[in-house]
Each structure stands twice: as C-alpha cells, then as structure tokens.
Amino acid sequence: MTGGGRALSPAAEEYFDRLLTEAGRADSPSRRHHYVPRTYLRQWAYDERRIWALNTSTGIAKPLGISDVCVKENFHRVVGPDGPHNRVELMFGVVDSELRRVQSVLLRLSDPDDLSFDDYMALGVTMAVQRMRTLQQRRLHQQQAAWLEAQNPNDFQRLQDTPNNPHLVAGFHTETLFRAMWEAADVLTGRQLEIWDDSQGRIVTSDVPVVVPFRAGARPNLLAAPQIFWPISPDRVVVLSNEDRGEKAVFRRVTAAMAAALRGHVIQGREQMIFAGESQLRYLPVGKTLPRRAQARLRCSQWSPQGEYVPPPGCVVEWTDGYGATPDVQLCDQGWHRNAPGMLDYI
Numbered sequence: 001m002t003g004g005g006r007a008l009s010p011a012a013e014e015y016f017d018r019l020l021t022e023a024g025r026a027d028s029p030s031r032r033h034h035y036v037p038r039t040y041l042r043q044w045a046y047d048e049r050r051i052w053a054l055n056t057s058t059g060i061a062k063p064l065g066i067s068d069v070c071v072k073e074n075f076h077r078v079v080g081p082d083g084p085h086n087r088v089e090l091m092f093g094v095v096d097s098e099l100r101r102v103q104s105v106l107l108r109l110s111d112p113d114d115l116s117f118d119d120y121m122a123l124g125v126t127m128a129v130q131r132m133r134t135l136q137q138r139r140l141h142q143q144q145a146a147w148l149e150a151q152n153p154n155d156f157q158r159l160q161d162t163p164n165n166p167h168l169v170a171g172f173h174t175e176t177l178f179r180a181m182w183e184a185a186d187v188l189t190g191r192q193l194e195i196w197d198d199s200q201g202r203i204v205t206s207d208v209p210v211v212v213p214f215r216a217g218a219r220p221n222l223l224a225a226p227q228i229f230w231p232i233s234p235d236r237v238v239v240l241s242n243e244d245r246g247e248k249a250v251f252r253r254v255t256a257a258m259a260a261a262l263r264g265h266v267i268q269g270r271e272q273m274i275f276a277g278e279s280q281l282r283y284l285p286v287g288k289t290l291p292r293r294a295q296a297r298l299r300c301s302q303w304s305p306q307g308e309y310v311p312p313p314g315c316v317v318e319w320t321d322g323y324g325a326t327p328d329v330q331l332c333d334q335g336w337h338r339n340a341p342g343m344l345d346y347i
C-alpha cells in the first residue's frame, strides 16, 4: 500500500518526518529501552503498575512492575559515524506514541466507519514494528548468523557483541527492522481487519505481542498466514486475516474454543514471558517449564524466493521459524552445507 514506504499518505509522511526529526536530535540519556511499550502492557495491569508474569523457563508466575518487564539496557543503542548513540530509541519513542494512539483507537472502536485510512496504515506499521522488535527476533538472527558463519567463515561472522563492538547485535537488529518495516506494513495493510471481543476477558499476551501462529510446526510468512493476532486487552484482540470480506472491519465474538486456541498461539509464540491479569492465571501453564519455542527451521528447495526454478545441483535454503527445543535443520546431501553446532549457543 505504501510501495515499501515510497508512496505515503500525508499522515504516514508526517509520521516518517517525525521519525527523521527525532533521529536528528541530540542523544538521549535513556539506556533502559522497553521493546514492548509499557502503555501496551498496562491493559493487563491490576493496579496500573503491576502485571502477572509467567516465566515459561521456570514455570513461576509472579507480579512484576510494568517498568521491569520487556526492558533491556541499550536495546536499540547503535553506533553511528560519531560513536554510539541512542537516537534510534528516540525514533522508537515516536513508534511508541503511534502504538499508544492506535491501541486506544482500536480499544474504543465500535463502528467500523470510525476507522480512518490513516489509522489503518498506522496499525500496519505498528504491528510490523512490534512483530520484529523482540528478543526472539534478535535470537533468531543470531541463529541465522551462526549457520552462515559455519557455511562461509570468510564472509560471515557470529552476531555477538564484543569488547570492541558492544552494540553490534543491537545495531544489526535495529537496521534490519527499519529496512523491513515498510514492506511488512504493506503486507499487513493488505489484509482483512477483524476485531474479536471476549466478554469473559480470557485474552493474554506475551513478550512477543504480535503473533503469527505456527502451522504444522512452522511459522508461515506474513502473506501466507491465515491470521495474525495482536491482543490489545484481556477483552479484545486485533486480527489481520487473509479472508477478505470487503469490509473495513469485521467484529466477532470470542468463544471458549477461540480463546483457548488463541492462548495456545500466544504461549507457543512467546520468547520467555506470558503476561496476564490475575483472574487469567488459571488458563496458563503455571508450574510447568516449556522447553520449546521459536527456532530456526531450514529446508532445501528448488525454488528461489521469487518463485524461479533452480535446477539441480543448485539449491535454495529456505528459512522459516519452527517450534521446537532446538533449531530444525534438514538439508539436501549434495555436499553444499556444513553442520553449524554454533546455532545451539542461541536456543
């Protein structure tokens, strides 16, 4: 819809201008970067400040301050020509204020006609950015780099901070995100918007708030995914579906079965933490550890990403995310590929 950011509506243009203005400003003193905005999580808070957080690697659920979850020192700190700076965090400040606006518009929405074209655009950008701006995405990038390093150590290196380059991972992730953002937003805005309401308040979220559910153990790409979920409160989830009904927004009521399925997707999609209101804990796997989560999944293919046939002995390595305890690598035996045990450093 934006042609990868080249043809923007006036509001989207203004949004991008604001990003650039922020980027040109002086450095920010802030070092604690929230990769899931606090305002987003506040919908699940029980006293404005705290939410229940289930750590899926320990099985322990406890209340945590919203300021203390999904936060990482220097998450977006990148090294520019003048040395390390936090201007990208200022740009993310604009992204966050747009997220806050879009979330509140969608929380209030009851008549599809109240949704403007620009709201819809902003929703696409918001979901695109939030989908990529996670520790999970960063870890998957690291698995990919470890695989590439094993194939060709002359051209590729681990994606790992070093004493000389302490912001390498943040820089790579941030740059990748901004490069992919508009295209992802275009794909998302091409989908049917659905608003699902749950009068029982059974909707939970995680440290990966935009959920592309696994199908048969693999995460489909944004075009192929039947549904992409963004929970915005315990009672409401935004769904981008690939079932075009030709309507601005379709409202649906969440049944117990839909709530359970959605919860399953959120749990499988998380990196480590599930966030919930107190009354929702009974739906969650408290006391269990969950060893499986998103991991790199590699397969050989005779087709290029553009759909062109690649005749043998050539092969194209297809990357997706799988759901498992370790990366899932099954490649052809033509002798092109080497084992990459280094991937296991990032599971």
Ligand SMILES: [Zn+2]
Pocket (backbone or CB within 6 Å): 300, 301, 315, 316, 331, 332, 333, 334, 336, 337
């Ligand atoms: Zn192969």
